Amino acid sequence: MTEEALHDKHIAKVFVNAKAEPNLYTLPVTVTTIAGEVVHVLAVFQDTKPEGSAKGTVVTAHGAPGSHKDFKYVYPKLEEQDVRVIGINFPGCGYTEYDERLKNDNHERVQFVQQIIEKLGIDEKLIFIGHSRGSENCLKMAVNNLDICSGFISVNPIGIRAHKGGRPVFFFEFLALLWRLTWLRWFARPLLLFIYQNVAKFKISDPDVCGVAVNLMSGLDYSDAIPFIGRFNDHSKTNVQGVLLYGGNDFLIERSVSKEFFGLFEDSVEVTSPIHGADPNATTEAIAALKAGHKTIGVFCKKDGHFLQKDKADLIVESVLTMLKAN
Template identity: 30%
Template sequence: MHRKCIYINKDNEEIHIEAVYEDSMPNGSNVGTVIGFHGAPGSNRDFKYIRETLDILEIRFIGINYPGFGITKSYENQKFTNEERQLFTNSLLDSLSIKGKIVFVAHSRGCENALISVIEKQENMNILGLVLIAPTGLRPHQAIRSKFGLVVLDTISNYLPTFARDALLIKTFEAFGLRVASGEIAHASLKTSMTLDLENLLPHIQKFNEISTKLVVFYGGKDQIIEKEIVTEYLSNFKDHATFNFDDDILDEHFQEITTAISEHKTLSVLVDQDGHYQNKSRANIIARSIQLIFK
């Protein structure tokens, strides 16, 4: 792990943070750099299996760790909004001064921030591609559909003793098949899930359609968090879009078709009907190979 002291300007106040991040090749790569945006819960370890293939391909990987998720510490009065996450992201990326070709890869909640970051950083970073895994869409998915329920859960947890709050939130996330390492991470994940921008992302998608950066999306038909219909609706807003739908296995001949589509189309998506929420693990090899194709 690497550490860098950065500051974000929030509410006209400088907040100094020791940002903890992963950097597989601090001296850079002749191929390019991948920057990972994790979900909620999540960390740089969300991309562990993707990174293993990237290492073989001699592609640099930098994994962001957002404050409050167990690695980079939270700060006083943190609200876990997209605005805060973007201030943190931009400050860290600016401090790293990454040269050469770049691809952003994101999982779940991190997909919003990765998309926003492409638009905000395109002028001073050579971002060739955006790879999204299980993106959150433009309307509430099943895990956050009851906004009232989330508010009630958040309110109740604020009045409970810490040990009781932690137990309640951990059990809630486990009910959706999400494992969290601590009550602190569960609390940060709840807050971050409540601040999704959803339909407010449309202007960013429209701006994305006007730039040359490519988009590749992977999602599963049996995702326990985000329904495939929500992702499909989300993807309909992107221009020049190619779609692939597989039942389970993606064979080599299928990947050759994906290879051709990456070269011929601006955006494409891969739906695997039998996959769940964690294709960052189950499809790590093909995701890493898709990233390599974008660099080429």
């Protein structure tokens, strides 16, 4: 497809992959890198209700590695409640095509998501949910869209400094450089696949997705979340709220990083869930805090790990419904 043909269309098109997965669509997206290069990609994303929903829309941002399927325990429950879910798939992560000119940084990711929601015409009752690496994106998208946003939910959020899953930083930078040298990919691919499968214990089979994932980590500027938190705190007169969920047994992000991050948010209340998995009591307490008007709710999931979108799916869904009703 020519560049002109690719970007002449602004309406999402149905996408059918080899597995015939449902609810996948494409949209042309243009990203300008920090080097000034203009990159065109055909974004592949999930849309559970392309006709729209009067109840509201949730946009999800996955981790690294990850995809829209990171939220497979959440979006069916939201569908049952007539909430639309847009599942973002960032370039090179298994669905959306990759372009070697991309730098895989926060600057590009914000543009990528913003264009999708604008082209889909979503202009009210919007909630962003991000997992791990995607938590950075959901915070920024919420702050950049305060006029149409009801809230955001950060699941196992990264902090404002490198967590243990991102250290040592120089190691990730070395691996990223190794993969970027295309003439060395014959060596980098099996090495990265071994690391992600056997050390990090991710269920991943594509070495190039591993390469993009390590670049997403090396291209992460942790501290650039701070001004966005400040802007979120400053808008105390808006009804936009935030929910942060962090685990006591997270093998990638230590509690001290999560607590430090949560501590930057004002008008906050922390809820503790002492049990693994669904916790009706913690859910009730968190929802009560949201209804009381607190701006940010932290949920410390003492017995849970790095995939709280699975372990605390009910709490996430109830938080979404509560924030949508409030706005």
